[in-house]
Amino acid sequence: MTAAAGTAPIRVRGLSKVYDGPHGPIVAVDGIDLEITSGEFFGLLGPNGAGKSTTIGMLTTRVRPTGGTAEVAGIDVTKNPAAVKQRIGVVPQTNTLDRALSVRDNLVFHGRYFGLSGRESRRRAGELLERFQLTDRADSQVLTLSGGMAQRLMFARALLHEPDVLILDEPTSGIDPQTRINLWEILQDLHAAGQTILLTTHYMEEADTLCQRIAIIDNGKLLALGSPAELKAGLDAESLVTVTFDLDADAIKSDVEAIAGVARVEIEGPVARVFTHDASGIVGQVATTGARHDLSLRDATVMPPTLEVVFLTLTGRAYRE
């Protein structure tokens, strides 16, 4: 089922969510604008607490927006949530499988909730179990599934009714690396087949590997939007050279800032973080500067432009894990 031609699968304008906190209002999402095109693989990247899950909550009609609009396949999420739910497939952050039902029955009943006949439901369930390699566990209780299998079943469940958009909230959080790679392959196959996918994650590598376009979000605000390559090549993208000395390095700050090509310097105790557009030779120059102030080099690392560096530059602070 695809959206009507010309309707963006997801369109968000000025979307906000403000909660009443004990010490005043809490702004979880602060005026986000987004538009996702049909067949696109889009990522929402940001640390825990950035507002990603709240944004997804509003798109999936689980959270009521306090400002702005959100439309899925042209349908307003507040005006017709039932119709929105018909068009989205959701893989939530926690395991929400029906524990009273077997693996197969989870899919069969899901199909029936979505209007499929019993027979059609069973047929599609069989196909998806096959595709996600769950057929030999079809009659097991969901409690007996490993984390990876449960996640695959949630993927299958989300796809059973052929949604316009597949929405995943931190799909590989807490999953072992091998299963993570398997799930990435599944997502890449789905994307290749034309599925529109919206994913949230706090793993830079995941967004970089999978997504065509990424929105970087923190403190409820959209900080940057573009393809991974665009973000890494942009003005915000710099190499990060981290030099650790044996003693407090405050004294060298202004001297290091004066080095050609250095965009920004942060000193934290003995650690100097130097953001530069051209890392070649920087380590040597910083070390020399340090030596002039009687500081000895203990460690030095060079990080080429990655999304992580983009993020650190945009927010101007250390990444919260």
Place this chain on the structure above:
Amino acid sequence: MRVLAALYSRDIWVLRKDIGQFLVRVVMQPLLFTFVFAYVFPKIGQGIGPSHHAVGAPSFSTILVPGLIAVAINFQGIQAVALPLVQEFSYSKEIEDRVLAPAPVWTVGLAKIFSGATQSMLAAGIVFPVVLLVHAKGEAPSVAIHNVPLFIFVLVFASLLGSAFGLLIGTTFEPRKVPLIFSVVLLPLTFLGCIYYPWSTLGPIPWLKWAVLINPLVYMSEGLRAALTPTLPHMPIWGFSCALVFGVLGLTLLSLRTFQRRVID
């Protein structure tokens, strides 16, 4: 409303799978109760209720039957709805599985009320033979469905009332407090629900007679009393009928609202 039907059939499917457990749960209390009060007591000469060997006086079991069925309906209805909610609202948020169905959120709550009511009616069906058969010789309850439409009306509305109440409890209190509510709320409701004595006989304790009118169980018991043992004193039909109908409408609307508020941020 095919989503409602699908959600309902899921609950019934789960009930069928666990039917053994359900039967044991339903039978235990009424079985023990009738065994002690309608079999053991008369046999050992211990009396209870109105002077029980007086000519023409109803046996205790006759008074008990409508009451025990009402308890079964109420208890099973509340349990069937409130207890699963504890798990569904827990960390894993299993309720999401149902709430993401393409229908308004209250549909999920309504399906729960309907399947809870179904369980209540099934429970009534199981308890009926138990209380009819378990008694000492000569203590048989004189019970029959004298008024079939009235009986069906009371059965259906009492079941819906119990389930709506269960949904309200399950969505108003924190999941971990729900078992506590069972002992704090359900126990007084049961003991003061006119199970073991008809409401009209509370004349000598007027404050209690009026106080228990907020207890939904009273209307269920009295309604069943009217349908099954009409010769015994019972609340006027218009009395419990109004209470049941308005109770169902009111509690359903209220509980669906609290359900929606619990589920959507």
